[in-house]
Amino acid sequence: xxxxxxxxxxxxxxxxxxxxxxxxxxADNKETATVILDAAxxxxxxxxxxxxxVRAVADECGVDSALVHYYFGxxxxxxxxxFARRTELVNQDRMDAMTRYEEEYGDGMTVEGVxxxxxxxxxxxxxxxxxxWKNYFALVGLVNNSRDWGAKTMTAHFDPxxxxxxxxxxxxxxxxxxxxxxxxxxxxxxxLTLTLSDTGRxxxxxxxxxxxxDIEAIAPRMIEYAAAGFRAVCxxxx
Amino acid sequence: xxxxxxxxxxxxxxxxxxxxxxxxxxADNKETATVILDAAxxxxxxxxxxxxxVRAVADECGVDSALVHYYFGxxxxxxxxxFARRTELVNQDRMDAMTRYEEEYGDGMTVEGVxxxxxxxxxxxxxxxxxxWKNYFALVGLVNNSRDWGAKTMTAHFDPxxxxxxxxxxxxxxxxxxxxxxxxxxxxxxxLTLTLSDTGRxxxxxxxxxxxxDIEAIAPRMIEYAAAGFRAVCxxxx
DNA sequence: GTCTATAACTGGATAGAC
DNA sequence: GTCTATCCAGTTATAGAC
Numbered sequence: 001x002x003x004x005x006x007x008x009x010x011x012x013x014x015x016x017x018x019x020x021x022x023x024x025x026x027a028d029n030k031e032t033a034t035v036i037l038d039a040a041x042x043x044x045x046x047x048x049x050x051x052x053x054v055r056a057v058a059d060e061c062g063v064d065s066a067l068v069h070y071y072f073g074x075x076x077x078x079x080x081x082x083f084a085r086r087t088e089l090v091n092q093d094r095m096d097a098m099t100r101y102e103e104e105y106g107d108g109m110t111v112e113g114v115x116x117x118x119x120x121x122x123x124x125x126x127x128x129x130x131x132x133w134k135n136y137f138a139l140v141g142l143v144n145n146s147r148d149w150g151a152k153t154m155t156a157h158f159d160p161x162x163x164x165x166x167x168x169x170x171x172x173x174x175x176x177x178x179x180x181x182x183x184x185x186x187x188x189x190x191x192l193t194l195t196l197s198d199t200g201r202x203x204x205x206x207x208x209x210x211x212x213x214d215i216e217a218i219a220p221r222m223i224e225y226a227a228a229g230f231r232a233v234c235x236x237x238x
Numbered sequence: 239x240x241x242x243x244x245x246x247x248x249x250x251x252x253x254x255x256x257x258x259x260x261x262x263x264x265a266d267n268k269e270t271a272t273v274i275l276d277a278a279x280x281x282x283x284x285x286x287x288x289x290x291x292v293r294a295v296a297d298e299c300g301v302d303s304a305l306v307h308y309y310f311g312x313x314x315x316x317x318x319x320x321f322a323r324r325t326e327l328v329n330q331d332r333m334d335a336m337t338r339y340e341e342e343y344g345d346g347m348t349v350e351g352v353x354x355x356x357x358x359x360x361x362x363x364x365x366x367x368x369x370x371w372k373n374y375f376a377l378v379g380l381v382n383n384s385r386d387w388g389a390k391t392m393t394a395h396f397d398p399x400x401x402x403x404x405x406x407x408x409x410x411x412x413x414x415x416x417x418x419x420x421x422x423x424x425x426x427x428x429x430l431t432l433t434l435s436d437t438g439r440x441x442x443x444x445x446x447x448x449x450x451x452d453i454e455a456i457a458p459r460m461i462e463y464a465a466a467g468f469r470a471v472c473x474x475x476x
Numbered sequence: 477g478t479c480t481a482t483a484a485c486t487g488g489a490t491a492g493a494c
Numbered sequence: 495g496t497c498t499a500t501c502c503a504g505t506t507a508t509a510g511a512c
Contacts, residue, residue: 032478046385049289050285050286051287053504053505064479065506065507066478067479069507074507075505075507138385142380142383144437145383146286146380146435146437147380147437148284151438154437178444178447179448180459182440182444183459184463185443186448186450186456187429187459187463190430190431192428193383193428194382194427195424195428197382199382199384199389199392200386201382201389202420202421202424205393205400205423206416209416221425225425225470225471228469229464232463232465233459233466270495291486291487292488292489293486293488303489304490305496305497307490308496309495312488
């Protein structure tokens with residue numbers, strides 16, 4: 001991998017020289033397993049499953065590569081652990097937010113309100129939290145656009161929260177056809193996961209005027225855009 | 239890679255047993271280079287750059303792995319050739335379509351019209367063409383959601399056509415702020431590239447009622463959705 | 477729990493016969 | 495142009511000392 005530091009920089013970052021001393025203990029002693037997960041999350045989000053070696057993960061966090069196997073077994077299991085760790089947390093929050101919103105507004109729900117409950121627990125974490133969350137979300141964006149295994153992974157982890165979202169939308173837009181709702185959701189999730197991927201493309205394209213990590217600017221626009229889109233597509237058809 | 243046919247099927251398809259006879263010549267003699275590009279396109283789109291080996295590409299099309307190096311040099315160069323081959327073609331068509339639209343409608347351009355000129359040359363190829371185009375577009379979807387090198391690759395290949403698109407939108411929506419236009423474009427391209435990725439997720443989520451490869455159903459909705467979204471986000475702000 | 481050492485194998489790439 | 499044979503760096507994973 002380090003054999004092609006050439007042309008397009010498709011290669012992962014050159015591996016750091018093996019950390020000489022061990023990982024410093026004491027003051028900053030997150031559990032070793034957590035340290036490994038954080039490093040793996042960062043690298044997987046940038047280079048995907050195959051673009052990361054167990055050794056690169058170990059070197060990234062100054063831990064011996066045998067320890068990675070000690071804690072997680074296989075590389076695949078490490079990947080799965082990375083993906084699952086934060087998914088549970090954020091999906092629980094999204095479920096709760098949607099439940100609260102439905103209880104409060106009942107038959108007066110709006111597309112904006114439902115979308116806010118669905119999106120904000122997620123976008124809030126991108127906004128305030130440690131870089132670990134950003135890395136995790138970038139990984140979700142990458143997985144969501146990967147054929148076959150990517151879709152299977154998304155389905156396995158996100159179906160319940162998405163079905164709940166669509167059910168609420170159906171109540172907010174009683175005349176909407178089911179297919180229109182699914183397609184509209186598809187457009188929303190594409191916009192969302194591209195934002196989460198935070199590739200820097202928008203930044204470059206706009207000559208720095210806009211950034212895909214500027215959640216303060218993106219969140220209200222995403223909700224406005226999606227709500228208008230849903231209403232346009234999900235109107236009764238002839 | 240074939241070492242983990244376990245859990246999540248994150249592993250690429252098990253390699254076929256080496257084709258015994260050589261690739262059949264005569265009747266079906268596409269150029270060898272083309273055959274290799276098609277195979278590489280298919281595998282890269284499913285598994286990304288690192289998830290594909292030169293040997294897997296060679297086996298996929300019944301060609302010797304040394305031949306892949308003979309024609310393309312490095313694996314990186316092969317990837318670049320795959321990406322560039324169809325990009326030129328489709329972008330030329332999109333440029334032409336936007337130019338024709340502008341010439342015909344001038345100051346009477348609509349968001350729907352501009353979006354149609356931008357999107358349809360691309361979506362038309364997904365609809366009617368050989369599976370090679372589908373594989374290529376899935377690869378674009380994957381690259382667009384990859385950090386760093388993905389964004390750089392997109393910028394290098396797609397910036398001119400996107401800047402042209404945004405310039406036309408600015409004429410169709412004279413009151414729009416530049417940032418609102420960029421963010422709205424960002425949402426559109428997220429929806430587009432998720433569709434192109436054709437991961438099968440929408441199909442599964444909707445229990446088969448909708449498919450991300452059903453372009454007849456998606457294209458009009460995508461244009462409706464995006465146009466409504468652009469108008470909602472790009473209105474004059476206070 | 478952590479490290480060293482190494483087994484067992486896969487990867488990209490090339491030299492050289494035909 | 496095409497194939498065989500091979501080099502060797504880098505890969506996952508484990509056994510076993512501390």
